[in-house]
Amino acid sequence: MCEAIVEGQLVSAAPDAPKEAACPACGGAVTKRKRRATDGQVTYFYRHKRGVGEECPLRYHPCQR
Numbered sequence: 001m002c003e004a005i006v007e008g009q010l011v012s013a014a015p016d017a018p019k020e021a022a023c024p025a026c027g028g029a030v031t032k033r034k035r036r037a038t039d040g041q042v043t044y045f046y047r048h049k050r051g052v053g054e055e056c057p058l059r060y061h062p063c064q065r
Ligand SMILES: [Zn+2]
Pocket: 023, 024, 025, 026, 027, 028, 048, 053, 056, 057, 058, 059
């Protein structure tokens, strides 16, 4: 997902965003990830940690821009 909960606030994934946060839907632990697109643009997003959020509605919805 693009946004996650950090210290009770919704934050967007960005270069200076915290590495670890919580999923706004299931509350599970998520980590910040970085992806470089084919055009060279780097995008940040949050993804569930392994084994977390198996049933979460946001699990298969990475950040789309
Ligand atoms: Zn979740």
